[in-house]
Amino acid sequence: AANKKLLVLPGDGIGPEVMRETRRVIDWMARRRSLSFEIEEGLVGGAAIEAEGAPISDATVARAKAADAVLFGSVGGPKWDGLPFEQRPELGILRLRKDLGLFANLRPAVVLDPLAEASSLKPDVVRGVDIMVVRETVGGVYFGEPRGVEKAPDGRRRGFDTQVYFEDEIARVARVAFDLARKRRNKVTSVEKANVMQSGRLWRAVVGEVHKAEYPDVQLENMYADNCAMQLCSRPAQFDVILGDNLFGDVLSDLAAALTGSLGMLPSATLGAVDPVTGKRHALYEPIHGSAPDIAGKGVANPCAQMLSFAMLLRWSFGFEEEARLVEQAVEKVLAGGLRTADIMQAGRARVGTSVMGEAVVREL
Amino acid sequence: AANKKLLVLPGDGIGPEVMRETRRVIDWMARRRSLSFEIEEGLVGGAAIEAEGAPISDATVARAKAADAVLFGSVGGPKWDGLPFEQRPELGILRLRKDLGLFANLRPAVVLDPLAEASSLKPDVVRGVDIMVVRETVGGVYFGEPRGVEKAPDGRRRGFDTQVYFEDEIARVARVAFDLARKRRNKVTSVEKANVMQSGRLWRAVVGEVHKAEYPDVQLENMYADNCAMQLCSRPAQFDVILGDNLFGDVLSDLAAALTGSLGMLPSATLGAVDPVTGKRHALYEPIHGSAPDIAGKGVANPCAQMLSFAMLLRWSFGFEEEARLVEQAVEKVLAGGLRTADIMQAGRARVGTSVMGEAVVREL
Numbered sequence: 264a265a266n267k268k269l270l271v272l273p274g275d276g277i278g279p280e281v282m283r284e285t286r287r288v289i290d291w292m293a294r295r296r297s298l299s300f301e302i303e304e305g306l307v308g309g310a311a312i313e314a315e316g317a318p319i320s321d322a323t324v325a326r327a328k329a330a331d332a333v334l335f336g337s338v339g340g341p342k343w344d345g346l347p348f349e350q351r352p353e354l355g356i357l358r359l360r361k362d363l364g365l366f367a368n369l370r371p372a373v374v375l376d377p378l379a380e381a382s383s384l385k386p387d388v389v390r391g392v393d394i395m396v397v398r399e400t401v402g403g404v405y406f407g408e409p410r411g412v413e414k415a416p417d418g419r420r421r422g423f424d425t426q427v428y429f430e431d432e433i434a435r436v437a438r439v440a441f442d443l444a445r446k447r448r449n450k451v452t453s454v455e456k457a458n459v460m461q462s463g464r465l466w467r468a469v470v471g472e473v474h475k476a477e478y479p480d481v482q483l484e485n486m487y488a489d490n491c492a493m494q495l496c497s498r499p500a501q502f503d504v505i506l507g508d509n510l511f512g513d514v515l516s517d518l519a520a521a522l523t524g525s526l527g528m529l530p531s532a533t534l535g536a537v538d539p540v541t542g543k544r545h546a547l548y549e550p551i552h553g554s555a556p557d558i559a560g561k562g563v564a565n566p567c568a569q570m571l572s573f574a575m576l577l578r579w580s581f582g583f584e585e586e587a588r589l590v591e592q593a594v595e596k597v598l599a600g601g602l603r604t605a606d607i608m609q610a611g612r613a614r615v616g617t618s619v620m621g622e623a624v625v626r627e628l
Numbered sequence: 629a630a631n632k633k634l635l636v637l638p639g640d641g642i643g644p645e646v647m648r649e650t651r652r653v654i655d656w657m658a659r660r661r662s663l664s665f666e667i668e669e670g671l672v673g674g675a676a677i678e679a680e681g682a683p684i685s686d687a688t689v690a691r692a693k694a695a696d697a698v699l700f701g702s703v704g705g706p707k708w709d710g711l712p713f714e715q716r717p718e719l720g721i722l723r724l725r726k727d728l729g730l731f732a733n734l735r736p737a738v739v740l741d742p743l744a745e746a747s748s749l750k751p752d753v754v755r756g757v758d759i760m761v762v763r764e765t766v767g768g769v770y771f772g773e774p775r776g777v778e779k780a781p782d783g784r785r786r787g788f789d790t791q792v793y794f795e796d797e798i799a800r801v802a803r804v805a806f807d808l809a810r811k812r813r814n815k816v817t818s819v820e821k822a823n824v825m826q827s828g829r830l831w832r833a834v835v836g837e838v839h840k841a842e843y844p845d846v847q848l849e850n851m852y853a854d855n856c857a858m859q860l861c862s863r864p865a866q867f868d869v870i871l872g873d874n875l876f877g878d879v880l881s882d883l884a885a886a887l888t889g890s891l892g893m894l895p896s897a898t899l900g901a902v903d904p905v906t907g908k909r910h911a912l913y914e915p916i917h918g919s920a921p922d923i924a925g926k927g928v929a930n931p932c933a934q935m936l937s938f939a940m941l942l943r944w945s946f947g948f949e950e951e952a953r954l955v956e957q958a959v960e961k962v963l964a965g966g967l968r969t970a971d972i973m974q975a976g977r978a979r980v981g982t983s984v985m986g987e988a989v990v991r992e993l
C-alpha cells in the first residue's frame with residue numbers, strides 16, 4: 264500500500280501514555296501487514312500552550328490539513344483552568360474541527376459482553392446495547408456569533424451565545440446518520456428541543472425533509488433532548504443511531520458512553536465532507552474519555568479507547584476493514600482473557616497498568 | 629387559618645386524572661386540618677387552545693397572579709403537534725413562568741427505599757440518592773432574543789436562538805441553590821459549559837462570586853454539563869444540590885428523575901422572588917412527568933407526583949410543614965403497604981389504578 268500520512272497529537276494528561284501504546288499497534292501494522300504510515304507528531308492543548316504559546320499552532324493545523332488522518336489524544340487540565348477564554352486548551356480540538364470542516368462526530372456506545380457488569384445500570388438493561396451517536400461538530404452554540412461577555416448599558420454583565428444552524432449544515436450531518444442506520448438497525452432518533460428552540464424547529468423540519476426525500480426506508484423518530492436523556496437512562500436498548508446538534512450531541516453522547524460503564528474503551532471519529540474531486544475526506548480520531556489529570560502519569564490509564572480510535576481510523580480513512588477488525592478482536596480477546604485496567608476492574612480479574620494492557624493487545628495481534 | 633387562594637390548572641393528558649385524586653387530598657386538608665383553600669380551576673395547554681383559542685388566556689394569567697399558589701398538571705399531546713410555534717401548548721407553562729417571574733425550579737430526585745429496585749440502575753448505585761436540581765426557568769435560550777427561522781440573503785433557511793444571562797439572573801438562582809444546600813448536605817454542583825460558551829463563563833464567574841461573598845461555608849463544585857450527565861449515570865450519590873441554567877437544568881433534572889426509576893412519584897416547585905413589601909412570592913407546583921398521552925384516559929396514571937406537588941405547595945407557599953409531611957408520609961405508607969401503579973410495578977406487589985391509589989393515600993391520611 265502507498266504511504267499514508269498520519270498526524271499524531273497526544274495532547275495532555277493521559278493522552279501521551281495511551282498514545283504510546285497505540286504507537287505499538289501502528290508499528291505492528293507496518294511490520295506485519297505492510298501498512299506503512301508516514302507519521303508526524305505534533306502538540307495540542309496545554310502542551311502546545313507551554314511550548315508554542317497557543318493551544319494549536321498554525322503550522323500544526325496546516326500539517327493536519329495535509330495529513331490523511333489525525334489521531335488525537337486529549338486536552339486540558341487544572342493547570343490551564345485559569346487561562347483566558349481565548350487561550351484555553353480546548354481551542355486546540357475546536358479549531359481542528361472547524362478548520363478541517365469535521366462536521367460529523369461518530370461516537371459508538373457499545374456494551375461488550377464481558378463488560379456488561381461494569382455498568383452502573385442493571386446488566387439486563389444494558390446487555391447488547393449498541394448505540395451510535397452522530398453529533399454535529401462545527402456549528403451551533405459552539406461557534407455561533409455574536410457571543411461574548413459584556414457590560415450592558417445599565418452596567419450589568421451579560422454573557423451571551425448564539426445557537427444557529429443553516430439548513431445545509433443540518434442536512435449533511437443527517438445524511439451521515441441515515442447512511443449509518445442503513446448499515447445497522449435502520450433507525451435514527453433525532454434529538455432537539457423543537458418545542459422551545461427555533462433552531463430545534465428548523466432541525467426537526469430539515470431532518471424530516473431529508474428523511475422523506477432520500478431515506479424513506481429508514482425509521483425516523485424525533486425526540487426532545489430531555490426525554491432522550493431519560494430514555495437513555497431507563498431503556499437504552501431502544502436506540503440505534505442518535506442524531507444531535509453540537510451541544511445536545513455532546514451531553515447525550517457522554518451519557519451514552521457512561522452507561523456502558525467502560526468509558527476507557529470508547530473511541531470516536533470526526534469526519535469532514537468527501538471532496539468530490541479527490542474522493543478524500545479529512546478525519547480525526549480520538550477517545551471519548553478526556554485527559555483525566557487525576558490519573559495522568561501514573562501508568563494506570565486504559566489505552567483501549569485510543570487503540571480502538573486507531574481501528575476506526577483504519578476503517579473510515581483507509582477502508583482497511585480487515586485490519587480494523589484485527590485490532591478490535593485483539594482488544595476483545597485480551598478482555599475475555601481477564602486483563603483489566605483500573606477503570607473497568609471487576610472481581611476475579613487481573614488488574615494491569617497501561618503498558619501491560621498495550622503489550623497484551625499487541626501480543627494478541 | 630385565613631383563606632388561601634389556589635389556582636388549579638389540570639391541563640392535558642393524564643393531568644386531569646391525577647389532579648382529581650389530588651383534589652381529594654386538598655378536600656381532606658380542608659375538612660380535617662381546617663386549611664380552607666379558595667380554589668379556582670382554569671385551562672392551560674391544549675385544553676385552553678381548544679376552548680379559549682390560546683395555550684393560556686390573559687384572564688388565566690391574571691388569576692394566576694392573584695392566587696397565592698398555582699397547582700399545575702401537565703400540557704401537550706400529539707393532537708397539537710402540528711400547530712405553529714407561537715400556538716403550541718408548551719407556551720402555557722412557559723408564559724406562566726415568565727409572567728409570574730418564576731425563576732427557580734426545584735426538582736427533587738429522591739430514591740425511596742421501597743422503590744430502589746424500580747430503577748434501571750443497580751440498587752447499590754441508587755440507594756439513598758437524594759438530589760435537588762435547581763434550574764433557572766425564566767432566562768437563557770428559552771427566551772433570549774433575537775430568535776427565529778428566516779431565509780438568509782443567500783436563500784438558505786437559518787434557525788437561531790440566543791442564549792443569554794445577566795449577572796443578577798444568575799446570582800438570584802444561585803442563592804436559592806446555596807440556601808437549599810445549607811438545609812441539606814451543604815454542597816452545590818454548578819453546571820455549565822464554561823469551556824465553550826460565553827454565557828457559561830459568566831455563569832461560573834457569578835456563582836463563584838456569590839459563593840465567596842455570601843456562602844463560603846457551602847461546598848461549591850463546578851462541573852461541565854457533559855461530565856455531569858456522565859456522573860449522574862455512574863455515581864449519582866455524589867450529588868446534593870445541582871444548579872443549572874434553563875437548558876442544562878431541563879436535561880439534567882430529567883436525567884436525575886429518570887435514574888430514580890419512579891418518575892411518576894416526583895413533584896417540583898417553581899418559585900418567584902420574595903416581594904420585599906408583602907413577603908409573598910409567586911409559586912407554581914407541578915409533577916416532573918409530562919402529559920403521557922399514551923396512557924391518558926385509561927385510569928392507570930400514578931397520581932403521587934401530583935399529590936406530592938401539593939405537599940410542596942403546603943410547605944413552600946404556606947409553611948405548613950406538618951401537613952406537607954402528612955401527605956408525604958401517607959404516600960410512603962401506601963407504597964410500603966405494597967400498592968403500585970403500573971409505572972412502578974414490581975413483582976409481588978398489588979397493581980392498582982389512579983383512583984385506588986388516590987383513595988389509599990387519603991385513607992392513610
Ligand SMILES: CC(C)[C@H](C(=O)O)[C@@H](O)C(=O)O
Pocket residue numbers: 353356357513823824854
Ligand atoms: C474539549 C471540549 C471542547 C469538548 C466539547 O465540548 O466538544 C469535549 O467535551 C468533547 O466532547 O470533545
Ligand SMILES: CC(C)[C@H](C(=O)O)[C@@H](O)C(=O)O
Pocket residue numbers: 458459489718721722878
Ligand atoms: C413543556 C416544556 C416547555 C418544558 C421545558 O422544556 O421546560 C418541560 O420539558 C419541562 O421541563 O417543564
